[in-house]
Amino acid sequence: MSSDSENPATEAKPEEKPTPPKPAAKAEEKPEELPAFEKGISDKLVEKFGDKVQVDFVKEDRVGIKTSKENVHDVAQFIRDDLHYDHAESVTGVDFPADNEIEVVYHLGSYTESSLARQVLTLATRAPRESNPIPGQDSTKLPSLRDVFYSVEFGEREVFEMLGVYFDGHPDNRRLLLPEDWADLPPLRKDFAIKGR
């Protein structure tokens, strides 16, 4: 699932960011042509955390970081304090039944740091997945980043109800969108099938 991501030719346009534009970033095969600014960000993270973080991809305006659930809080704190990302745009849960894991992806952005205005840092972490979920009371748990990024509050609530990932330390782990009497599987898991499809 770790991405390769050809740079689309649709976005071939002159850039106004400090680094010169790089047409392609083939992360898997030829990693030598990474965009410099984004590379700098990922390098800082690797420098600080070593092998606790894996650089998922580095491409134009996007940096992808993967880390384990034990380290995600520290990494997020570092991203906020030292890299100056100040808000989370979204919290996404992706179900991977093949790996028996659920990935939670935070898309982080920055309003205050003007050089980071174009950037989105993708912070991904994974929680174990259980085939018979009891949301909130099984091992599918992650530390909440709500005390680091306040803006993840509703996003984490949504991930909790949609995928059954309980966030430890979240002050308000309640349903948000689903009906109050929802008693089925968390609906965005892959084993929740839509009727007729």
Add this chain to the structure above:
Amino acid sequence: MTDIMPPGLALKKVDERIMTLNVGPQHPGSGHMRIVVQIDGDYIVACDPDPGYVHRGEEKMAEYRNYITNVPHLERPVIHDSCNVLYPYVLGAEEILGIEVPERAKYVRVICSELNRCIYTMYWLAIYGIFLGHSTMFMWPAGDRELLIDLMEKVSGARVTHAHFIPGGVRNDLPANFEDVCLRQVNYFEKRIKEYAAVFYDNPILISRTRDTGVLTRENAIRYGTTGSVLRASGVDYDLRVKAPYDVYEELDVHTNVLKEGDSYARSKVPWLDMMESCNIIRQALQKMPKSGSVRTKLKPNPKTKGPATVYKRVESGRGSLGCYIVSDGKTEPYRVKMSVPSFRNLLAMPNLLIGEKLGNMPSVYWSLNYWPVEADR
């Protein structure tokens, strides 16, 4: 699930002074959502937004359809902003499918996107007017909106649900003589919305009612992760059309409207200023657009992807930054589509702004957050 009770069902023992109001979903001032409000006298002491009444599972549905058939249903969350709500998905799908978009199609997209922003904002403004009890401000935008809806009907054939943007360009070319008609309508539209100042934005009662209510400071606006007009009304100069331009916005001169106050008056004024800016952008785009050429890269009905990938694309919609995160596993259907919608992000500011306000300020603060319940639920 004992400690995880849904909102409203968890009956806590509260003071006898406190009255709990269920504002919505059948309430003229709530939209398609519920706000559980606790008031002490006239002051709101607790506020718990409860969206989800129009949750349609768009993200789940998107996992079952291929990249082309996802187009018509992914615009449903905000049908009156349907071009913009599709825009990030289309950009992401183009990256995953590896398609190039013709230059003229990019300009058509910009024009449609700006027209749709105005259509959305007029609708929003109409509801803002009636929320404040100003019935003229309900009727005028709802009527003037027709000008632009007619334009979009000429372009796409549908009045509201256009499904005009598709991976590879736009569905069809602009009709003949569109530039003149568009220019005329947009000029008249701009003249009309400038008249709104006299009846609405300069109205002393409106100003005294919305000034200094629901103040969102710059720090809190950033902390809550708000976006769009809410953010710009709090003094943060952040517009994706300028900061991270997509398609041809880079070649256009876009001015960002920023107000410092952060109260509901500023939040209601920024979208209005943005509409005038949209008119400017449309005029520029009409001028710079290539006069002829293809508007669409042909695709097969069930196009193949280029292998596993993740993309996250953002555009500036009528409500703010709208992101689309697509995970592809190489099949013809997306593995996961996540819409990071501005309404959902702005919703977080609502309980924080409403607590401590008067009940009479609830509609103005709530709707000034540029919030569209259907979009937040997806």
Add this chain to the structure above:
Amino acid sequence: MSAIAPKFKLSEFIKSLLDNAFWTVLLASLIGLPAIQVVLFYIEMPVINGELLTPFLALTWLADPTRSLPILKAFMATDMFRVMVFPGFGFAALIAAGTIFIERKMLAKLQLRVGPFYCGKIEGILQLMGDGLKLISKEIIIPAKADKPIFWAAPVIFVATAAAFVALIPVAPGWVVADVDLGLLAVFAVIGFFPIVTILSAWSANSKFPFIGGIRALFQMVSFEIPLILSLLGVVILTGTLNLSEIAASQTNFPWIVFLPVGAIVFFITMLAELERIPFDLPEAESEIVAGWLTEFSGMMYGLVQLGTYLKLYAFAGLFVVLFLGGWNGPMVVPPFPEELLTGVQVGPLTVGPFPGLPLFDQEMLNGTLWFVLKTVGVIFFILLPRGVFPRIRIDMLLSLGWTKLIGLAFVNIFIALGLLYAGVLGPGGLQ
């Protein structure tokens, strides 16, 4: 035989005829004859032109309609007519209906739309009737835990209170339902009754939104009653009377708005607040509290409240006209009645006519009514206008407006009146 009545039998037909005849005779003799006797024996018939009104005399009206004039005049002099028809309920309801129509069309023009259009061919003139029929035909739903007697009574009391207010307004010289010496005081008393009705209905509904709306209405009406009363004191000081007819009659030369514009403005604003019109429609603020104290009303209960609201609107506009705009006073524009509408025509041996004019109303009364209606409609227009221009204000802004600014202005008005009085410009020894 025939397809129309296949089972026709002559005997049955004759039997049905006989049946009908039997019942007619029975009912006429058992009910009709006693009724006529009751009328003849027990009801005192009026004396018209020196002769007693007998059924025979009534029959002669068929031959000469002019002979019915005295009885019509006698009927118009009764209290019943005044209460039900002319200066009272019927007249006010007619103006209220016109107000609703004008409000809808005017607001529609202001907002660049059409307004009611289809019902009744001409510009949707029958829309109100359609709405009324709809409201009548709707089910009345009472909240389960409501205090039912009070809840049922509230709309009726509301209409009754509004009608009582209407009864105090003089329309033309001598044409007022209740010509009370302390008329203005009676007006204050009736106005003071509205918040009670409102809070009763809101409380008895046992529902949250009506409760908040009722409390808001109470706040609003109570806090605006004080500037309302104070703003009218100037007129009372200058005229020296509380009788509304005398106040109207005192303005033959100039209306009081010339000398007391401040009072007129204060009264107009408080009037908007008492009427719960935009921008002061907080008790019914739909985006905040659904429909305020009207939330639980359904069907004709809601219709009654609306009727009461518009009667109240007419009464307030009429009060404004009587106090500040000179009431019925105005130049004589109604032409004098001709004695004979058509002079007699000789047709062969017969003389037809002369046809008399219709001297039911005298010239002065018609002229007064005309001017009163014109002024009232003008005032109503200005009451309706803010609805298209202003948003709703907030309860704290409203209260600070009522308690500080309006009361202050009302005192300014009183001092103006006192100054005029003591300077000898007006009042005894002055212009009047």
